[in-house]
Each structure stands twice: as structure tokens, then as C-alpha cells.
Amino acid sequence: xxPAADLYDLIYGGKEYAREAAQVDxxxxxxxxxxxxxxxxxxxxxxxxxxxxxxxxxxxxDASADLLEGARRRLPEVPLHLADMRSFDLQRTFDVVTCLxxxxxxxxxxxxxxxxxxxxxxxxxxxxxxxxxxxxxxERWRDGHVSLDVAEDDGVKVAxxxxxxxxGTVSRLVFTYLVASPSGAESFTDVHExxxxxxxxxxxxxxxxxxxxxxxxxxxAGRGLLLGRRx
Numbered sequence: 001x002x003p004a005a006d007l008y009d010l011i012y013g014g015k016e017y018a019r020e021a022a023q024v025d026x027x028x029x030x031x032x033x034x035x036x037x038x039x040x041x042x043x044x045x046x047x048x049x050x051x052x053x054x055x056x057x058x059x060x061x062d063a064s065a066d067l068l069e070g071a072r073r074r075l076p077e078v079p080l081h082l083a084d085m086r087s088f089d090l091q092r093t094f095d096v097v098t099c100l101x102x103x104x105x106x107x108x109x110x111x112x113x114x115x116x117x118x119x120x121x122x123x124x125x126x127x128x129x130x131x132x133x134x135x136x137x138x139e140r141w142r143d144g145h146v147s148l149d150v151a152e153d154d155g156v157k158v159a160x161x162x163x164x165x166x167x168g169t170v171s172r173l174v175f176t177y178l179v180a181s182p183s184g185a186e187s188f189t190d191v192h193e194x195x196x197x198x199x200x201x202x203x204x205x206x207x208x209x210x211x212x213x214x215x216x217x218x219x220x221a222g223r224g225l226l227l228g229r230r231x
Contacts, residue, residue, distance in 0.1 A: 003069070008044065010158055032127055038098065050075055059090075059094070062081075121206070135223065148162075156180070169196050199215050
């Protein structure tokens with residue numbers, strides 16, 4: 001079995017992490033140009049974090065020990081925290097707190113999303129900025145959408161088919177993988193569920209957390225972008 005972090009990086013090898021990090025950096029520089037420290041919540045294997053590290057003193061946080069292992073290999077000097085975004089407390093604040101690649105969707109419910117926004121906001125320093133990339137809104141969701149991704153590297157080839165469905169305000173992505181290497185082939189299924197949040201409850205969560213909100217409908221990858229600034 002290919003390690004989870006390696007499989008993740010392989011299937012998302014074409015994602016434009018450098019461009020997205022640069023766009024977030026431009027937003028930060030416009031809003032809070034003196035920012036020096038950054039926490040990336042839901043950092044995964046550290047692909048955004050490695051680009052932020054060139055501009056900020058960074059730390060990362062994720063609920064997946066497997067993905068954090070990939071981040072540790074990529075960024076051995078960066079502090080990384082295994083924790084739940086809904087309840088973490090690092091006992092310090094940062095000039096910038098980011099939560100990208102729709103990680104907030106894994107909170108599933110509005111109540112849990114509000115808890116995650118509150119936890120992240122509590123780590124935003126005075127004059128600092130919260131940057132959250134949401135999952136799809138209910139209006140943008142396409143039920144029954146089917147996709148296929150193919151990737152290869154160093155003798156390993158991966159095909160991932162996805163079939164999507166929806167149960168009320170929760171989207172369900174059923175991923176079926178076929179992984180082949182010189183040692184053989186295997187297949188497995190991985191199911192992901194993410195909450196479909198309209199902008200309004202997310203904006204309300206930022207306000208409730210004591211930050212000044214703004215909403216960009218397009219964002220860095222077409223899914224929107226939620227900002228919260230602490231005065």
C-alpha cells in the first residue's frame with residue numbers, strides 16, 4: 001500500500017499550490033502588510049505551507065497523522081500539530097491563520113463549522129487576518145457528478161474515479177482508487193463527506209468570533225474565499 005501522504009501528493013500533483021499561496025500572500029500584504037507569522041489549519045502534507053515558509057514563520061495543524069507525516073518529511077524544521085480544528089488551542093496567536101483547500105467542509109454541520117471558525121479566530125493576533133477557503137456552496141454543488149483523475153510517478157500509476165451525491169446539506173464523494181506498481185496492483189474505496197455551507201452562516205461565524213468579515217465569491221480556486229480581520 002502506498003503511504004497515504006504519498007498517494008495524496010501524487011493525485012494532487014497538478015494542483016497549483018505555489019500560485020494559490022502567492023494569491024493568499026498578496027491578500028495578506030494588502031490587508032496586514034506587517035504580518036510575519038502564519039498558522040495553516042488543515043495543512044495536509046504541507047504543500048501550501050512550504051510556499052508560505054518562504055515568506056513567514058510558519059506552523060501547521062491537521063487532524064490526520066498520516067498526512068502530517070508527509071508534511072514532516074517536507075518541512076522537518078516547521079512545528080506541526082496533530083489536532084482537531086474545532087477545538088485546538090496552541091496558547092499563542094499568529095498574524096495570519098489560513099484554512100485552505102476546503103478543509104472547513106469536513107466540519108459537516110453549521111454548529112461544528114462555527115466552532116472551527118471560533119477556534120481559528122482565537123489564534124488571530126491583533127491586526128491579523130483569518131483566511132478560509134470554503135467547500136462548495138449548495139448552489140454550486142452538482143449532484144451525480146463523475147470525475148476521473150490519473151497520475152503517475154516513479155513507476156507508480158494511480159487512477160481515481162469519483163461519484164458524488166448529496167444528503168441534505170452534506171455532500172458525499174465516493175473515491176475508488178486503482179494503484180499499480182511493479183510489485184502489483186490494488187483497489188480500494190475512500191468516502192469523504194463535506195458540509196455545503198452558504199456564505200451567510202460562514203460570515204456570521206466570523207462576526208460571532210469577533211472579526212470583521214469579507215467574502216470573495218471567486219477566491220483562489222473558484223470556491224470563494226472568506227476573510228476575517230481582527231482590529
